[in-house]
Amino acid sequence: MLDDRTDLDGLRSGIEKITEQWFGHRGPWMGISAEKLSGTRMPDPLKWIYHFAGEWPSSSWWESVFAYQDRLLPFESLEVCEGKLVFVIENQGCWMIGTLTEGSDPPVWVRENEDGAPWRKLGDSLTEFLVTFCLHEIVFGARYRTHVDNILDRFRELGCHVSPLWINSPYVYLFDDQATRPISFHMVDGKFLVMDDGWCGTSVETPWERFPDLFQKPDESPRRIQGHEPFPDDMDIPDFVRKSHIETLIRRHQMQADYHQDMILKYSLMIEQLR
Known part of the structure; x- marks a missing residue:
């Protein structure tokens, strides 16, 4: 898994498997529809990540399964800045x-969020960056x-x-006149994901017992916001944030309803054809 960096389909498949292992089964409604993506100018790797997880709910404030530390922008929030399609921002901006804005696997750049800051090359492969991210x-x-x-x-x-x-894939490091630093990931017993020989994450129960x-x-127990529920009343969250979250829930459940309605029609037609 993730062995051949020239096998773009293999890299994407590997990330899909690992994401489902960590966050659970992916529902068909958890991605941006192919119809929307087909009418959007985007490079192929971004179409993949948004189709795979562009609407995947999570417990993060940004309501994205890829927005716990840095943030994959919502599909509706993508913008072009000085000729670059911006799709990830640092958690504090x-x-x-x-x-x-197009291509099979274009390069990736990073820039500080300041007026006049230059774009600096982060890597030659968008797919490789998405794996790391x-x-x-x-x-x-x-x-x-x-x-x-x-x-x-x-x-x-x-x-x-x-x-x-x-191993040794570039990630953002805007210090000491550097734009990147290499980071590596290891899997331990198939259940513990280690980054840079220091940070470790796991979804197993009670890891402190072992x-x-x-x-x-x-x-x-850590309090985690369930992506399919409104924010609890006792959480100090502004009303406009609550409103945005509820609107997202409405859209998400409508997508699920549309999906299941389509499946009902599909299976009903199959029964008709059997008569």
């Missing part, structure tokens, strides 16, 4: 990532996270199997 968000979107220096050696000492998954020195038991 410090920088943005853009690509070309998705894995980055999966780590931070996992149910439980920890940060322990040299955590891979700690896992090895405990008899775990460590598998390299995605690894008490690596995971700390929370004082209470």
Whole structure:
């Protein structure tokens, strides 16, 4: 999985499998429709990620399965900035990532969110960047996270199997006159995703029981906003945010209703043909 960087379809398939492993089964209504995408100027890899997960609900404030640390912009919020199609922003808006408005696998650029800031090359492959970005968000979107220096050696000492998954791929690092830094991902026992030998995320239950020195038991279960429900009344959230969230829920449930209605008609026609 994720071995051949020239196999773009294989990379996309690998990310789809890992995302479902971490966040659950993908409903057919969780992506932007092919009809919408066909009428939009976008490079092929962006059409893939939005068709796969452009409407995938999550527990993040931005209501995207790929928006826990940095943020995949909603499909309706995409914009062109100085010739680049901006599709990812840093969680505090410090920088943005853009690509070309078309192509099979165009390059990717990053720029600070300041007037006059230049676009700086981040990588030559949009697909490779999306793999890195998705894995980055999966780590931070996992149910439980920890940060322990040299955590891979700690896992090895405990008899775990460590598998390299995605090695030395560039990600944003706008410090010391650099635009990028390489980051790597490893899988541990197929259930723990490690980034840069420090950050680790997992969706397994009670990881602190197996690894008490690596995971700390929370004082209470983490409160996670369910993507299919309104915000709880006791959460201090502005009304305009609540309104936007409810509007998203209406749209999401309408998409599900349309999907199931289409399936009803399809199966009804199959019965008619059997008579």
